Amino acid sequence: METTTMIQVKELTRTFKRFTLGPLNLDVERGIAVGVIGANGSGKTTLFRLIMRLLKEDTGNIQMFGLTEENDEWKGKIGFAGGLLDAYDFLRVEELKNLISRWYPAWDEDQFLYFVNRYKIDVFERFGKCSKGTKKKLEFVFALSHNPELLLLDEPTAGVDLVSQRKMKEDLIRFMEDGTKSILLATHEVDEINQLCDEIVVLDRGRVMHRYNKDDIYDQWARIWVSVVNDDLIHHPNVIHYETAPPQIVTNQVEAIQEIVQKNEMKIQHIQRLSMEEVLEYLIESN
Ligand SMILES: Nc1ncnc2c1ncn2[C@@H]1O[C@H](COP(=O)(O)OP(=O)(O)OP(=O)(O)O)[C@@H](O)[C@H]1O
Numbered sequence: 194m195e196t197t198t199m200i201q202v203k204e205l206t207r208t209f210k211r212f213t214l215g216p217l218n219l220d221v222e223r224g225i226a227v228g229v230i231g232a233n234g235s236g237k238t239t240l241f242r243l244i245m246r247l248l249k250e251d252t253g254n255i256q257m258f259g260l261t262e263e264n265d266e267w268k269g270k271i272g273f274a275g276g277l278l279d280a281y282d283f284l285r286v287e288e289l290k291n292l293i294s295r296w297y298p299a300w301d302e303d304q305f306l307y308f309v310n311r312y313k314i315d316v317f318e319r320f321g322k323c324s325k326g327t328k329k330k331l332e333f334v335f336a337l338s339h340n341p342e343l344l345l346l347d348e349p350t351a352g353v354d355l356v357s358q359r360k361m362k363e364d365l366i367r368f369m370e371d372g373t374k375s376i377l378l379a380t381h382e383v384d385e386i387n388q389l390c391d392e393i394v395v396l397d398r399g400r401v402m403h404r405y406n407k408d409d410i411y412d413q414w415a416r417i418w419v420s421v422v423n424d425d426l427i428h429h430p431n432v433i434h435y436e437t438a439p440p441q442i443v444t445n446q447v448e449a450i451q452e453i454v455q456k457n458e459m460k461i462q463h464i465q466r467l468s469m470e471e472v473l474e475y476l477i478e479s480n
Pocket residue numbers: 209210211212231232233234235236237238239240
């Protein structure tokens with residue numbers, strides 16, 4: 194039977210002179226799209242490079258598709274877009290395609306041609322001469338053109354024009370459609386979280402601080418105006434933020450707050466669900 198865990202990261206650490214990633218644990222299950230968010234420098238790219246074995250960990254381990262460490266079949270099952278092609282600046286896009294397609298037994302030439310047409314990419318241009326956005330689109334196209342089971346995308350739409358961004362999101366939704374594939378996506382884009390991700394992992398200073406199901410965020414995160422903000426609310430673990438004038442709190446667990454309010458014989462004046470943008474700001478800022 195096919196394994197249900199695509200990526201299993203255990204107690205991973207990697208230290209640079211001025212930054213330590215981990216110890217970090219992270220699972221990505223089959224059929225799930227996981228968004229990784231975090232402030233600049235929180236370790237997203239470092240994590241992706243460790244998963245791709247472009248960097249060596251100091252401690253811990255990473256298991257891909259349930260395979261043993263010696264078995265490198267996982268490489269063919271992953272589509273990676275993370276700024277790796279710059280070493281090939283001297284090649285024309287078509288030459289680069291010829292090279293990359295040889296790495297992947299499941300390369301799909303028709304798919305590639307469909308994508309270069311869809312994203313209006315000139316295959317005779319030298320990779321080094323392509324614009325920043327075109328390079329991003331090309332990495333994305335290469336990643337998708339060999340029928341991967343898992344996409345590892347590091348800010349795939351950064352610098353990409355709006356029309357192409359929309360198309361990339363459509364292509365990713367289509368990629369996830371049959372329920373057997375997964376995505377790990379580092380992003381600063383709220384729309385990508387909203388439209389693509391099932392779960393959100395928040396990185397801060399190299400560690401996973403939170404992991405949320407997106408639907409739980411929609412259900413449970415709210416701003417609540419109350420009759421008074423007392424100590425029970427101020428110190429409550431589910432209160433993320435409070436203000437006293439007018440009295441209001443932001444929570445990640447509406448029911449817990451309703452209980453406290455009832456117990457203290459206070460009143461809820463109004464409840465307003467937060468937008469995903471507000472939630473992500475709180476998640477990144479609160480660390
Ligand atoms: N090869 C390296 N040598 C030394 N420090 C490094 C190296 N690679 C990354 N770092 C440091 O690791 C930290 C995390 O960087 P990383 O690029 O992983 O963050 P990020 O979350 O992807 O940031 P951004 O959102 O800006 O892309 C930074 O402080 C960076 O300077």
